[in-house]
Amino acid sequence: MDVKALKAAHKLLAEYKYEPAKLKKGYTDKTLYINIGDNRIEAKDVPASMKEKFIGGKGYGLKYLWDATTPETKWNDPENEIVIAGGPLCGITQYPGAGKSLVVTISPMTDIPIDSNVGGYFGPYLKFSGWDALEIQGKAKEDIIIYIDGNNGVIRIDEAPLEAIDGHVVSEELTEMYADSEEDKKNISVISAGTAANHANIGLLNFSFYDIRRRVARLKQAGRGGIGRVLRDKKIKAIVIKFKGTKGDLNKPANQSLINKAGIKLHKQIHDYDDVQCRMRQIGTANIIEVMDEYDLLPTHNYQYGNHPDTHKIASNVFVEKYITQGMPDGCWFGCSLSCAKAADNFELKTGSYKGHKVTIDGPEYENAAGLGSNCGIFDPEMILEANFYCDTYGVDTISFGTICAFAMECYERGIINKEITGGLELKFGNAIAQLELLHQMSRGEGFGALIGLGVKQLKRIFVEEHGADPDFLNDIGMEQKGLEVSEYLPKESLAQQGGYGLTNKGPQHDEAWLIFMDMVNNQIPTFEDKAEALHYFPMFRTWFGLMGLCKLPWNDTSPPDNHLTDEPAKMPEHVQHYVNIYNGVTGSNIDKDELILQSERIYNFQRIFNIRRGKGLRKHDAMPYRAIGPVTFEEYESRKERYDQQLKDLLDYNPEGKTTEEKIKIMREYRLNQYELLTDAVYKRRGWTPNGVPTIEHLSKIGMELPELVEVVKNHI
Amino acid sequence: MIKVNSKDFEWEEGLTVQKLLDKKKYTFPKIYVTINGEIVEKEEYDITLIKDGDDVKVIHLLAGG
Numbered sequence: 178m179d180v181k182a183l184k185a186a187h188k189l190l191a192e193y194k195y196e197p198a199k200l201k202k203g204y205t206d207k208t209l210y211i212n213i214g215d216n217r218i219e220a221k222d223v224p225a226s227m228k229e230k231f232i233g234g235k236g237y238g239l240k241y242l243w244d245a246t247t248p249e250t251k252w253n254d255p256e257n258e259i260v261i262a263g264g265p266l267c268g269i270t271q272y273p274g275a276g277k278s279l280v281v282t283i284s285p286m287t288d289i290p291i292d293s294n295v296g297g298y299f300g301p302y303l304k305f306s307g308w309d310a311l312e313i314q315g316k317a318k319e320d321i322i323i324y325i326d327g328n329n330g331v332i333r334i335d336e337a338p339l340e341a342i343d344g345h346v347v348s349e350e351l352t353e354m355y356a357d358s359e360e361d362k363k364n365i366s367v368i369s370a371g372t373a374a375n376h377a378n379i380g381l382l383n384f385s386f387y388d389i390r391r392r393v394a395r396l397k398q399a400g401r402g403g404i405g406r407v408l409r410d411k412k413i414k415a416i417v418i419k420f421k422g423t424k425g426d427l428n429k430p431a432n433q434s435l436i437n438k439a440g441i442k443l444h445k446q447i448h449d450y451d452d453v454q455c456r457m458r459q460i461g462t463a464n465i466i467e468v469m470d471e472y473d474l475l476p477t478h479n480y481q482y483g484n485h486p487d488t489h490k491i492a493s494n495v496f497v498e499k500y501i502t503q504g505m506p507d508g509c510w511f512g513c514s515l516s517c518a519k520a521a522d523n524f525e526l527k528t529g530s531y532k533g534h535k536v537t538i539d540g541p542e543y544e545n546a547a548g549l550g551s552n553c554g555i556f557d558p559e560m561i562l563e564a565n566f567y568c569d570t571y572g573v574d575t576i577s578f579g580t581i582c583a584f585a586m587e588c589y590e591r592g593i594i595n596k597e598i599t600g601g602l603e604l605k606f607g608n609a610i611a612q613l614e615l616l617h618q619m620s621r622g623e624g625f626g627a628l629i630g631l632g633v634k635q636l637k638r639i640f641v642e643e644h645g646a647d648p649d650f651l652n653d654i655g656m657e658q659k660g661l662e663v664s665e666y667l668p669k670e671s672l673a674q675q676g677g678y679g680l681t682n683k684g685p686q687h688d689e690a691w692l693i694f695m696d697m698v699n700n701q702i703p704t705f706e707d708k709a710e711a712l713h714y715f716p717m718f719r720t721w722f723g724l725m726g727l728c729k730l731p732w733n734d735t736s737p738p739d740n741h742l743t744d745e746p747a748k749m750p751e752h753v754q755h756y757v758n759i760y761n762g763v764t765g766s767n768i769d770k771d772e773l774i775l776q777s778e779r780i781y782n783f784q785r786i787f788n789i790r791r792g793k794g795l796r797k798h799d800a801m802p803y804r805a806i807g808p809v810t811f812e813e814y815e816s817r818k819e820r821y822d823q824q825l826k827d828l829l830d831y832n833p834e835g836k837t838t839e840e841k842i843k844i845m846r847e848y849r850l851n852q853y854e855l856l857t858d859a860v861y862k863r864r865g866w867t868p869n870g871v872p873t874i875e876h877l878s879k880i881g882m883e884l885p886e887l888v889e890v891v892k893n894h895i
Numbered sequence: 896m897i898k899v900n901s902k903d904f905e906w907e908e909g910l911t912v913q914k915l916l917d918k919k920k921y922t923f924p925k926i927y928v929t930i931n932g933e934i935v936e937k938e939e940y941d942i943t944l945i946k947d948g949d950d951v952k953v954i955h956l957l958a959g960g
């Protein structure tokens with residue numbers, strides 16, 4: 178890699194010098210605006226009113242995006258922005274999981290704002306460089322790189338014709354280019370996408386952090402909703418930040434000891450109990466592959482079923498024992514003792530543009546193993562790792578890709594599409610080589626792979642319009658909502674989780690609420706009101722991580738040994754108190770756990786109204802495909818006949834004896850769809866919304882969000 | 896008949912907590928078990944007998960996300 182030659186080809190388009198603002202109590206109160214259309218770089222002051230209502234992170238992102246766009250702005254219009262922000266807690270090193278960035282843009286998949294929470298060092302370094310947020314607007318004419326030097330206060334926009342586009346290559350090139358030495362590499366973080374993001378709407382962003390032990394730039398992903406596609410549409414190859422001098426107190430907290438106390442307690446708990454709890458340090462989120470299978474929740478064959486006899490081949494131990502090098506814990510920001518990041522080193526690729534290369538692969542996360550693996554009927558760990566690698570480096574959202582592939586495979590097996598349409602690929606469940614070929618095609622923008630990159634919603638339209646498919650059936654089995662693919666849990670037997678997917682702001686991603694155990698297994702939220710309470714509390718609580726720059730895993734993938742003796746074990750009360758304490762410790766405020774929820778509620782409702790402003794965000798947009806709710810096909814019903822027959826008897830007082838499967842499916846469908854409607858009513862009510870899903874003016878006023886621009890939008894719907 | 900998480904479950908002679916967990920395929924590591932409101936420690940799952948009519952709760956602690 179001759180980075181000198183790459184650098185020599187750069188052409189400076191703009192340079193901006195600044196005095197990095199000092200951090201105080203978690204904020205600099207300055208944000209950075211870069212317009213790459215006219216090469217304008219400006220500093221903005223954050224007004225006190227914005228700080229009070231929007232807090233930081235995703236709150237700032239949504240606020241800037243609202244101001245920058247109109248209801249008609251499309252994802253590929255120049256005024257669409259990519260906003261990246263940590264939050265007041267982002268960058269602390271005493272408490273696990275405090276290095277996240279939140280990224281917001283208008284999504285090419287959903288045409289509404291998408292937000293994504295991502296690790297890597299960029300978010301903290303941005304703050305330490307003087308900026309609470311970075312807004313990027315406009316479109317460049319040629320490929321560019323944005324470089325922020327946070328120590329010297331220099332920002333450059335360079336035309337950059339020679340650097341690679343694929344994430345793992347460009348991250349290495351730019352880490353090498355901007356670091357003064359090997360030691361200095363840890364001070365660099367690179368945001369990139371990949372070649373598939375040139376074409377595919379499911380393009381993601383890679384955020385790098387340099388792993389000094391492995392001597393490689395590792396990648397974490399802002400996966401959902403196509404933000405990488407927006408980056409590449411703006412002709413940005415990469416955004417690079419450099420900051421030297423990371424220390425624990427750079428946030429200049431108001432009360433360091435509050436933070437330290439919470440940190441010490443959690444570190445000790447993780448040290449003492451993680452090995453018998455979630456084994457996050459050993460295998461990360463993949464620990465639940467086999468658990469989901471046991472509970473009939475692991476999506477297999479496009480969410481038709483919840484388990485598979487071959488799951489043992491991709492169980493977490495297989496990855497630990499055979500592929501994950503160094504059994505040592507691995508964190509994506511300093512001080513995270515939960516350390517769930519994992520990597521397979523020296524993995525030799527068998528296909529594609531990097532065939533024969535030995536690479537480091539981050540993962541697999543649970544979602545990758547389930548999406549790329551079981552949901553597509555693939556139970557070969559090496560193939561899953563290879564697809565995982567290519568998704569990351571080409572810049573493809575593994576969750577969407579897995580779900581789209583599973584959908585296309587089912588369509589193929591049912592004869593809705595054929596080899597002529599797939600360009601010769603035999604797209605049966607289990608065909609891992611065909612799955613990889615789709616990725617390679619996507620990276621070149623060719624063939625059936627290019628269509629896959631458009632997502633399930635577009636594929637359904639194409640299959641209906643061009644190949645005569647039955648639209649009702651495709652709507653039943655195509656696992657997307659609002660244009661975003663469902664993430665990798667089977668929600669059929671948990672009404673609350675159907676709501677956890679459906680009654681969300683950005684689409685069916687499980688990061689608002691994961692209620693399957695509470696609901697289906699523990700039976701702790703039996704009534705509609707109970708479920709509605711959970712679908713109020715958890716989405717609000719989890720929104721808060723996005724305002725702060727925090728990772729959610731240290732909240733509930735480790736628990737205090739006496740958690741079960743508390744009033745509300747599901748909420749992890751001790752951890753909630755830690756969060757209150759570290760927030761007060763950093764910012765000098767004096768909030769309690771209720772005010773924490775109120776902070777989130779303001780942003781949650783703002784995002785809902787942002788959707789409504791764009792002609793979405795109403796009840797009809799919260800409907801789910803029936804595959805998420807109950808058995809669509811004969812085979813699905815028959816595979817769990819005993820369970821479903823029993824439910825017909827117990828819940829509907831309906832005698833299944835002598836009835837055809839089709840009749841039973843019909844009765845079950847009416848019942849389950851009605852349950853979802855009743856749940857929707859209860860949840861909207863609890864959230865202070867009308868039956869059409871619109872926040873009421875009274876509710877906005879109650880939560881201190883009666884802003885004129887919001888009232889203007891909702892009053893047309895009330 | 897016993898209750899497991901408020902739902903009916905067939906009782907049998909010699910049913911221990913561990914046997915119940917095996918039968919229900921409750922393999923998730925972060926659980927706690929109560930019988931009639933009393934916590935059963937993990938080390939005692941093998942030796943704790945469940946009586947006919949008991950109210951058993953097996954609470955899986957992975958909530959919210």
Ligand code: SF4
Nearest residue numbers: 274508509513517728
């Ligand atoms: S728990 Fe994992 S993802 Fe979260 S901050 Fe720690 S290492 Fe990163």
